[in-house]
Amino acid sequence: RxxxxxxxxxxxxxxxxxxxxxxxxxxxxxxxxVGARRRIPDEAPPFSAFLTDTFGRRHRYLRISLTEKCNLRCQYCMPEDGVKLTPRGQLLTTEEVLTLARLFVSEGVQKIRLTGGEPLIRPDILDIVAELRKLEGLKTIAVTTNGVNLARLLPGLKRAGLDLLNVSLDSLVPSRFEFIVRRKGFHKVMEGIEKAIEMGYNPVKVNCVVMRGLNEDELLDFVALTEKKPLEVRFIEYMPFDGNKWNFKKMVSYQEMLDRIRQQWPGLEPVPGEEADTAKTFKVPGFRGQVGFITSMSDHFCGSCNRLRVTADGNLKVCLFGNAEVSLRDCLRSGATDEELLQIIGAAVGRKKKQHAGMFSISQMKNRPMILIGFWDCTMLNFESRTKKPSELLRYSTSRGRSLGAPLRHLGRPFCANLRNTKDGLPLRHASRxxxxxxxxxxxxxxxxxxxxxxxxxxxxxxxxxxxxxxxxxxxxxxxxxxxxxxxxxxxxxxxxxxxxxxxxxxxxxxxxxxxxxxxxxxxxxxxxxxxxxxxxxxxxxxxxxxxxxxxxxxxxxxxxxxxxxxxxxxxxxxxxxxxxxxxxxxxxxxxxxxxxxxxx
CATH class of the missing domain: 3.30.70.640 (Molybdopterin cofactor biosynthesis C (MoaC) domain)
Structure with missing residues (x-):
């Protein structure tokens, strides 16, 4: 193309x-x-040019972070000294979340996953799910949660229209669970998983970040859970994020995990999946559930990536391991039209790279802590909302300051060079030179x-x-x-x-x-x-x-x-x-x- x-x-x-x-x-x-609506070949089925990158990947899956807050402090997610949260006024409001969701769905997004922080601590989570359910064309609403509040909220979430559940659980040993997440709550998480099974969610996905010297000895115990329960246990390779002290020696690779499981269950067999699936899925014959491996570090799946992310403070990320974010929040608040927002989204999607930089390069890059689901210490491309209207930023001007006419939105995607560096999603007011x-x-x-x-x-x-x-x-x-x-x-x-x-x-x-x-x-x-x-x-x-x-x-x-x-x-x-x-x-x-x-x- x-x-x-x-x-x-x-x-x-x-x-x-x-x-x-x-x-x-x-x-x-x-x-x-910079650029314009990308043309899709005539023989391809219609899909939004704004959500199609230069490698032909069509982004039908949107992850929206509803909050930066969490009631756990997981070691791989939260730096030991904590994070500085974004002021409330800089976070997306409920209306802004739904406005962006409607825009993305109108362009072809079929699946939205609500994340955080911990999304279930947001007071209006039920209202958000219910409003998303009304969007025509949206097929799947999912939530990723730590499970602490799940048992209490799940009946309401089910009624509101929640389709899929991912629950984070990194140990089946209560004391080790508390060590990893730095909080109590193991039994609440297990209760939430059982409640999800009872209410008919199938499969209930259980996410486990595997870290050498901490929980890799529980691999077989997690697989055993799938024998009688409709679970999909997904083992996630330990990934680098700011403050989690990642190093290669802590990472247990997909192949090592697979070999260890096959020693116990030699008949472990692959399960066919969709092209854009993030997990490589397997099943022990006769078991009710299955296991998966998310291999972001050792065997990336960038070629079929169809995911975009919107952080709690309103930034669009086109790659989990990219270091650029575009502020949709600032555009919304400066009065941008849907067309202008789509131009900005299209510009970001158009800059998406073929694949991420690899585990060793990623580990050296400055990034956000995982808890701030934008993930990377970012450089945000923002509208200058304090002084200019969006339309004024889409113009050229002569050195004399004379306008050269109305914004020619149809000619390309806007690139706005108003930049700020952040740490943990906030200006680094404490750091200077x-x-x-x-x-x-x-x-x-x-x-x-x-x-x-x-x-x-x-x-x-x-x-x-x-x-x-x-x-x-x-x-x-x-x-x-x-x-x-x-x-x-x-x-x-x-x-x-x-x-x-x-x-x-x-x-x-x-x-x-x-x-x-x-x-x-x-x-x-x-x-x-x-x-x-x-x-x-x-x-x-x-x-x-x-x-x-x-x-x-x-x-x-x-x-x-x-x-x-x-x-x-x-x-x-x-x-x-x-x-x-x-x-x-x-x-x-x-x-x-x-x-x-x-x-x-």
């Missing part, structure tokens, strides 16, 4: 109305539409060295939290040919301006990784703009970063400008190597104890 049209279509369409000739300046604003000093250090003293001249990281813990901004600039001098190709979006590699813009944004987030003594920062906003100046065939990159923290964002702005310039060089080097990057400089900064700075023109 051909990939979706890229930004170039919009760029070329609009360029016809831009000024030309010597000295003319053209400007790419921060908000860019100061590029040039400690409050107690005199201004003329190097702050990143100790009295002996050894490198050190500045302690900013005692500094006040303030709002800080910084802007940096870089100049890229192109050849006339390269300049023309960039301006007309005719480069073989694609839209150089958009790629450079995205590269700068990504670089700003990675500054603390690239610059050794920088502190990680909670970026409130990153704005990268590229201005083409025809008179001398240059592209001027301007990067502006904003944070609310204890130290400034000069290094983030400088890094963004420099990397955006490098990305533009990379896009153009096939045309000419006679390209010069120069004048990387700080333009301004505000906030902080040492006052504001503005470079003279």
């Amino acid at each position: 051909p990939r979706a049209p890229v930004v170039g279509a919009l760029y070329r369409h609009l360029s016809a109305g831009w000024p030309s000739g010597p000295g003319a300046t053209r400007f790419l604003s921060v908000s860019v539409q 100061r590029a040039c000093g400690h409050a107690s250090d005199p201004p003329d003293q190097l702050t990143h060295t100790d009295p002996q001249g050894r490198a050190r990281m500045v302690d900013v813990g005692g500094k006040p939290v303030t709002r800080r901004t910084a802007a940096a600039r870089a100049t890229v001098r192109l050849t006339p040919k390269a300049f023309h190709l960039v301006r007309e979006n005719q480069l073989a590699k694609g839209d150089a301006l958009s790629v450079a813009q995205i590269a700068g944004i990504m670089a700003a987030k990675q500054t603390s990784v690239l610059i050794p003594l920088c502190h990680p920062l909670p970026l409130d906003n990153v704005h990268v703009a590229l201005e083409l100046v025809e008179l001398d065939c240059t592209a001027v990159v301007t990067a502006t970063c904003r944070t609310t923290g204890r130290t400034g964002v000069e290094m983030e702005a400088l890094t963004a400008a420099a990397v955006a310039a490098l990305a533009l060089y990379d896009m153009c080097k096939a045309v000419s190597h006679d390209i010069i990057i120069s004048d990387i400089k700080l333009v301004s900064k505000t906030g902080g104890q040492r006052g504001d700075y503005h470079r003279e023109p």
Whole structure:
């Protein structure tokens, strides 16, 4: 299938109305539409282009997290020191949950799973299930729960229309259960499972995360449960999430589990399943239930993935092990229409990768704790809901600020470069970095060295939290040919301006990784703009970063400008190597104890 049209279509369409000739300046604003509705081949059955990725995967399954809270503290899920929960006002309301559910179902989603945190502690869980049941086209409503409140709520859930149940249970030994989940409740969970069987749920799925040295010796006991009960026990490979101290040695692979079970039951046989199933399913002949293995680490199933996730704070995740999230909540609250929401969803789905990075790379990536079911410490692509309407973010503008017309939604998917870094789904207000000093250090003293001249990281813990901004600039001098190709979006590699813009944004987030003594920062906003100046065939990159923290964002702005310039060089080097990057400089900064700075023109 051909990939979706890229930004170039919009760029070329609009360029016809831009000024030309010597000295003319053209400007790419921060908000860019990337692609359009993807066309499905004529022979394929109709399905939403917005929910179909570039590899042909059709996403019919949506997981919605209803809360970040949980009444257990599972070791593989919750960091030992806990998490900082998102303020209530930043979580999706019931109306917003149902609005998004209706939109996804209208586009072809057939299954919705309600998760958390622990979804059954949400007071309106019965109302949500009942409203979902009314959605035409939705075939299956499922819940994943820790089971503590299940026995009490299940009759009401059944009446409301709940179809499927997954219950988390990691040990059949009460004392070990309490050790793993750091709470009591084993007998309540078992009561909930028995209640589900009694009420006719078949199978009741039991999820068990297998961890070496903790519960792998219970594999056979779990399989034995399926002899007389309509259970599907699903063994989940231990997966890396922030704060769960994952390492390869703790993971018991699918093959090892399978071999151990087959020693006891040699006749264990595979059970045919659906293409998009996450579990490899087996059955002991004569047993009422079955067992499954979720092999995310050792044998991924990315090729048939049909799942999307919406976190409790309203972010769309297209991959469990991806580190990008798109805020649907901000779009909803800024008045986005269904069409605009679908454009954003389509853009996210279109960026979904062929497969995740693999267990070792994943274990090194910064992510959310599992309890915050967005899962990954994310970079969220958000609408600037405080100052602009959604429609205004789908426009280009000239460097003079003149509008170039109404948003051309039909030409592509919006890419909004208003970014913020998060930890546990919240701004990292406690973490910050100061590029040039400690409050107690005199201004003329190097702050990143100790009295002996050894490198050190500045302690900013005692500094006040303030709002800080910084802007940096870089100049890229192109050849006339390269300049023309960039301006007309005719480069073989694609839209150089958009790629450079995205590269700068990504670089700003990675500054603390690239610059050794920088502190990680909670970026409130990153704005990268590229201005083409025809008179001398240059592209001027301007990067502006904003944070609310204890130290400034000069290094983030400088890094963004420099990397955006490098990305533009990379896009153009096939045309000419006679390209010069120069004048990387700080333009301004505000906030902080040492006052504001503005470079003279």
